[in-house]
Amino acid sequence: MRHTLLTAALAASTLLTGIAAHADQLADIKKKGELVVGVLGTDEPATFIDPKTRQIVGYEVDLVNAIAKKIGVKPVLKQIAVAARIPELQQGHVDLVAAGLTHNKEREAQIDFSLTTFVTGQKAIVKKDSGITDVPQLAGKKVLTIRGGTQEPNIRKAVPTAEVVTFDTSQQAFQALQQGKGVGYVDDEAALLRSYAKLGPQKAQYVVLKQNLSTEALAIGIKKGESGLKAVVDDTLRELEKSGEAQKIFVKWYGPNTASGFQTRDFKLESDKID
Amino acid sequence: MPLFDYSLLLTGKYHDMLVAGLWLSLQLLAASLVLALPIALVVALLRLSPLAPLRWLGFAYVESIRNIPLLAHMLFWYFGAPELLPEGIKQWLYAGHIEAYSAIIALSLYTAAFMAEDIRSGIRAIPTVQFEAGRALGFGFLGTMRRVVLPQALRVTVPPLISQTLSLWKNTSIATVIGVAELMYQAGQVESATFRSFESFAFASAAYLSVSLAITGLATWYHHRFPVRTI
Numbered sequence: 076m077r078h079t080l081l082t083a084a085l086a087a088s089t090l091l092t093g094i095a096a097h098a099d100q101l102a103d104i105k106k107k108g109e110l111v112v113g114v115l116g117t118d119e120p121a122t123f124i125d126p127k128t129r130q131i132v133g134y135e136v137d138l139v140n141a142i143a144k145k146i147g148v149k150p151v152l153k154q155i156a157v158a159a160r161i162p163e164l165q166q167g168h169v170d171l172v173a174a175g176l177t178h179n180k181e182r183e184a185q186i187d188f189s190l191t192t193f194v195t196g197q198k199a200i201v202k203k204d205s206g207i208t209d210v211p212q213l214a215g216k217k218v219l220t221i222r223g224g225t226q227e228p229n230i231r232k233a234v235p236t237a238e239v240v241t242f243d244t245s246q247q248a249f250q251a252l253q254q255g256k257g258v259g260y261v262d263d264e265a266a267l268l269r270s271y272a273k274l275g276p277q278k279a280q281y282v283v284l285k286q287n288l289s290t291e292a293l294a295i296g297i298k299k300g301e302s303g304l305k306a307v308v309d310d311t312l313r314e315l316e317k318s319g320e321a322q323k324i325f326v327k328w329y330g331p332n333t334a335s336g337f338q339t340r341d342f343k344l345e346s347d348k349i350d
Numbered sequence: 351m352p353l354f355d356y357s358l359l360l361t362g363k364y365h366d367m368l369v370a371g372l373w374l375s376l377q378l379l380a381a382s383l384v385l386a387l388p389i390a391l392v393v394a395l396l397r398l399s400p401l402a403p404l405r406w407l408g409f410a411y412v413e414s415i416r417n418i419p420l421l422a423h424m425l426f427w428y429f430g431a432p433e434l435l436p437e438g439i440k441q442w443l444y445a446g447h448i449e450a451y452s453a454i455i456a457l458s459l460y461t462a463a464f465m466a467e468d469i470r471s472g473i474r475a476i477p478t479v480q481f482e483a484g485r486a487l488g489f490g491f492l493g494t495m496r497r498v499v500l501p502q503a504l505r506v507t508v509p510p511l512i513s514q515t516l517s518l519w520k521n522t523s524i525a526t527v528i529g530v531a532e533l534m535y536q537a538g539q540v541e542s543a544t545f546r547s548f549e550s551f552a553f554a555s556a557a558y559l560s561v562s563l564a565i566t567g568l569a570t571w572y573h574h575r576f577p578v579r580t581i
Contacts, residue, residue: 157542158538158541158542161545162545162547182545185545219529222538222539222542223538223542224542227539227542228543240449240529240531241529241535241539242527242528242529243527247429250429251429251529254429254432254433254444255440255441255444256444256448256449
């Protein structure tokens with residue numbers, strides 16, 4: 076509720092003040108000497124707070140740092156809520172949003188997107204004794220997930236008759252699954268595998284369903300029409316891909332030696348088109 | 351893109367979601383109110399009981415509930431309390447609308463604590479001679495309460511009880527945290543699906559305001575129809 080109220084307040088203020096026209100955001104960023112980026116900070120390993128240093132670190136942070144370096148300014152990370160991502164960007168409170176943001180057609184009317192920075196499938200996890208082995212079997216069952224993202228609409232699309240119950244945080248939703256308050260829990264693959272890893276010895280009681288509910292292209296959000304800024308962001312990402320740096324960053328946060336444990340990287344930072 | 355898109359609120363899928371939310375909120379209000387009133391009356395009587403242990407029981411109930419935020423109650427009745435039940439009952443509960451049941455229990459117990467205090471004040475507003483007169487006529491404690499004191503006290507209590515009902519109505523929105531698809535929840539869902547934050551929350555605000563005003567109107571009508579008898 077916290078973030079929805081915030082967004083409501085933001086939306087209200089947009090209506091009252093109107094959206095101020097900017098000549099060129101890139102010039103403004105250079106002038107103020109900092110690139111303000113909205114991040115979640117609660118989404119390990121994309122952006123999260125390092126328990127030792129208390130700094131926000133992660134996959135998306137590394138990408139953002141490279142962009143700031145390219146522009147020649149200081150990166151400033153600002154934690155925002157899931158539902159506040161797009162309003163914060165439209166309001167100009169942040170220059171970019173690197174917050175597990177799914178690039179989809181509906182959102183293209185609202186903001187621009189960088190090259191795809193991550194491709195993830197959304198998956199479901201169920202208790203073994205539920206006997207469910209396939210996504211369609213979730214029909215008519217209670218499915219738990221986090222609120223405000225694309226998870227809920229995607230479940231409804233994949234399994235229209237599922238009864239979806241959503242929570243403020245993925246931890247709450249996952250706890251509800253553990254208590255048996257629903258048969259399945261849905262999240263992005265990387266986040267889901269992380270929760271699954273935390274189960275420890277209890278892992279044996281759960282199954283991650285193989286089939287993807289959807290494939291999500293994540294990207295960095297850019298305010299609509301800021302072509303100068305978009306060009307710098309995309310150039311940086313292309314260069315990271317070319318130099319092999321993108322691969323290194325991926326392995327560092329998602330690779331085989333991390334809790335996410337991805338063996339391969341099935342995407343490249345090369346396109347801003349989605350299906 | 352229009353500045354304020356009325357069509358979103360008047361027809362279609364999002365309209366249906368918001369109306370479903372409003373309806374569920376009203377159901378939460380009704381169920382919680384029906385449960386809270388009798389609990390409140392019993393607790394108020396416990397607090398005024400001539401027996402010290404009963405008075406303590408009432409005191410403990412009111413203070414332990416009133417001094418903890420409703421949000422904590424909600425989370426406790428959803429994530430905590432049902433886990434203590436035997437496995438069979440638990441499974442049966444979890445298969446049903448455990449979210450709504452937990453919310454109703456949390457709201458009723460919470461509201462009852464406040465209402466109990468209002469009813470107790472109402473009873474205390476009736477001059478003690480009334481109670482003594484009842485006892486002198488040979489009625490017991492409960493008999494005196496039922497026949498002499500409560501009929502007068504409850505009239506005095508209606509205005510503060512209406513005020514508690516207003517709080518209860520607004521508090522139903524907190525059920526969002528345990529995944530109950532009430533009005534605030536649906537407004538959030540519509541927002542994340544459409545990014546039309548202003549429209550969805552305008553609908554929610556207007557709905558909360560209208561129902562609140564209707565409750566206030568009811569209170570005013572009651573006050574005219576059944577004025578407090580001069581004591």
